[in-house]
Amino acid sequence: MCGIIGYVGEGQATPILMDGLSRLEYRGYDSAGVAVLEGKRIKWEKTAGKLHELARIIKNADLSGTTGLGHTRWATHGVPSRENAHPHFTLRRRIALVHNGIIENHEELRRKLRKRNVKFVSQTDTEVLCHLIGVNYDGCLLAAVRSALKRVKGSYAIACISVDEPGIIVAARMNNPLIIGVASGGNLVASDIPAVLPYTRRVMFLDDGDVAEVRGDGVDISTLGGKPRNVAVRNVQWDVSTAEKGGYPHFMLKEIHEQPRAIAATIAGRINKSADDAVFADFGLSDAQLKKIERLSIISCGTSWHAGLVGKTAIEELARIPVDVNIGSEFRYADPILNERTLAVGISQSGETIDTLMGLRRAKESGAKALAICNVLGSSIPRMSDAVIYTHAGPEIGVASTKAYTTQLAALGLLAIRLGRLRGALKRGRAAELLAALRQIPRKLRKVTANDKLVKHCAERYKYVYDFLYIGRRYNYPTALEGALKLKELSYIHGEGYSAGEMKHGPIALVEDTFPTVAIAVKGRVYEKMLSNIQEIKARKGIVIALATSGDRKIRKLADFVITTPETEEMFSPILTVVPLQLLAYHIAANRGCDVDQPRNLAKSVTVE
Ligand code: AGP
Numbered sequence: 001m002c003g004i005i006g007y008v009g010e011g012q013a014t015p016i017l018m019d020g021l022s023r024l025e026y027r028g029y030d031s032a033g034v035a036v037l038e039g040k041r042i043k044w045e046k047t048a049g050k051l052h053e054l055a056r057i058i059k060n061a062d063l064s065g066t067t068g069l070g071h072t073r074w075a076t077h078g079v080p081s082r083e084n085a086h087p088h089f090t091l092r093r094r095i096a097l098v099h100n101g102i103i104e105n106h107e108e109l110r111r112k113l114r115k116r117n118v119k120f121v122s123q124t125d126t127e128v129l130c131h132l133i134g135v136n137y138d139g140c141l142l143a144a145v146r147s148a149l150k151r152v153k154g155s156y157a158i159a160c161i162s163v164d165e166p167g168i169i170v171a172a173r174m175n176n177p178l179i180i181g182v183a184s185g186g187n188l189v190a191s192d193i194p195a196v197l198p199y200t201r202r203v204m205f206l207d208d209g210d211v212a213e214v215r216g217d218g219v220d221i222s223t224l225g226g227k228p229r230n231v232a233v234r235n236v237q238w239d240v241s242t243a244e245k246g247g248y249p250h251f252m253l254k255e256i257h258e259q260p261r262a263i264a265a266t267i268a269g270r271i272n273k274s275a276d277d278a279v280f281a282d283f284g285l286s287d288a289q290l291k292k293i294e295r296l297s298i299i300s301c302g303t304s305w306h307a308g309l310v311g312k313t314a315i316e317e318l319a320r321i322p323v324d325v326n327i328g329s330e331f332r333y334a335d336p337i338l339n340e341r342t343l344a345v346g347i348s349q350s351g352e353t354i355d356t357l358m359g360l361r362r363a364k365e366s367g368a369k370a371l372a373i374c375n376v377l378g379s380s381i382p383r384m385s386d387a388v389i390y391t392h393a394g395p396e397i398g399v400a401s402t403k404a405y406t407t408q409l410a411a412l413g414l415l416a417i418r419l420g421r422l423r424g425a426l427k428r429g430r431a432a433e434l435l436a437a438l439r440q441i442p443r444k445l446r447k448v449t450a451n452d453k454l455v456k457h458c459a460e461r462y463k464y465v466y467d468f469l470y471i472g473r474r475y476n477y478p479t480a481l482e483g484a485l486k487l488k489e490l491s492y493i494h495g496e497g498y499s500a501g502e503m504k505h506g507p508i509a510l511v512e513d514t515f516p517t518v519a520i521a522v523k524g525r526v527y528e529k530m531l532s533n534i535q536e537i538k539a540r541k542g543i544v545i546a547l548a549t550s551g552d553r554k555i556r557k558l559a560d561f562v563i564t565t566p567e568t569e570e571m572f573s574p575i576l577t578v579v580p581l582q583l584l585a586y587h588i589a590a591n592r593g594c595d596v597d598q599p600r601n602l603a604k605s606v607t608v609e
Helices: 013-022 051-059 106-114 125-136 141-149 251-257 259-267 287-291 302-319 354-365 403-422 428-450 453-461 474-491 500-505 527-539 570-591
Strands: 003-009 031-038 041-048 067-073 095-103 154-162 168-174 179-183 186-190 202-205 210-215 218-223 295-300 323-327 342-348 369-374 387-390 467-472 494-499 516-520 543-549 561-565
Touching (some): 003 095, 003 168, 003 210, 013 051, 031 095, 067 095, 095 125, 125 141, 141 154, 141 168, 141 210, 186 210, 251 570, 259 428, 295 302, 302 323, 302 570, 342 354, 354 369, 403 428, 403 570, 453 570, 467 474, 467 527, 474 516, 500 527, 527 543, 561 570
Parallel strands (some): 295 323, 295 342, 467 516, 516 543, 543 561
Antiparallel strands (some): 003 067, 031 067, 168 210, 179 202
């Protein structure tokens, strides 16, 4: 998605803007630009393509000034081009604007503005908003922004500057993330935390409907209606090195290896040993409110949807409460049956995925309580929810989700235990066993991440095949789906995840001696069934890469390759079994020279439909 950075203060803006944009690259973009204010002039440069192209252009430009805006654009209206790149300007460049989101009524507004002889140079909805602010400008940028936004339908995070008001950035947000970094010597506006970390850890999170006037020495936040708002300054724990690659070739590999720490951080303080129960501080819903819940409706997308499928199996097994799992883009246009006894659970790494956010909003309108399971502090989905469980994976920069996924599974495991104990469906002794197993997961994960020799061998051997099949059952059916998604989004090879029991209902026709199948066959309720599936494939000369439990000798007689993970409770096995599949996809993609951290056509957070 688009990346926004703004700076106002004592320093030169351009180097800060370019540095900030480089830390937002992971969001995915196809053009970039900057604008700085010096005296009575706004100077700017922008280009289609990547930041290094913009840097080359800027080298020969004089972009001096202490107030400025920068932007990386992910095209939604209008092709990636210099004209469509942000910032956009009013006539004679008196106002500059950068924007993330979609102005849904931009055509109607464009028609009205044309009647006022406004000339457009781009195809973007953003330029419409910029001119709308311009025609409403009457000496006060804050008032003009408010007037314009009252006429806008859609989602936005914006920042704008005016030659008539040097030293001021006006920012606003609706359904798109925007933060303010409070630094010494100046203040920043940005789409996400990594962009401000080199300058400050003190961050203010704007809420939907907030408008901010940001000066070098202060910030005033109010509602769209003009009512002042007192927004807390939070101290973000992430430091710059956390968001750096830490010596790994790619953010994704670093984040795969960070998973033991991420799981440990996510479960820390959430295991009540004396009560053999899970505990969530600042949860947001009381035990009495939770006891009234008769059903959970999980709403999520992509990898987070796979996490929801694992959560369903765990919560239904331990808490004996029905759980349905919904793809966000399906849920929001369906006719779900929810009420105040439903707990809608939004699972989202970014907390900004529009389909999950709007699905959760839809559920709340039906009376359901909302629980967010999210990795980004203060993002939109937690802020709209009644209860929150934050995963503590730290910034996930790689577009392909890895540590966010496994920490979601840990959080869902804790939630299943909590609900089971609260409803009396899970005996104390069994809860104690599960919690003890969960505490061992970080240590066991380290063994898996350290042992990727066989995975690398398989990646080298099968990097040119056209199709992979992934099969699993019960807790590891979602693992098969996730492994296939990782392969697709990283290496651009087609991978398909399937319920192993469905093999004979079609996919087995694919099997031949050049066709690899990854079979997740760890010890558990469906182990023997998985062995049968592997035998079916081998009987047809198919290749089998099996994921098995350490010490399993039986499977070695059947599969071509056996990648092992340490034994654990079946409900936590997906946290371990997904890691070799993350590594398999990573190594195949790296071997194929793919852009591992920013795969083509993908964005880290899908904040527009
Ligand atoms: C994960 O590898 C994908 N990039 C994607 O499916 C992602 O999980 C999905 O877009 C949901 O994102 P969220 O967790 O931030 O809501």
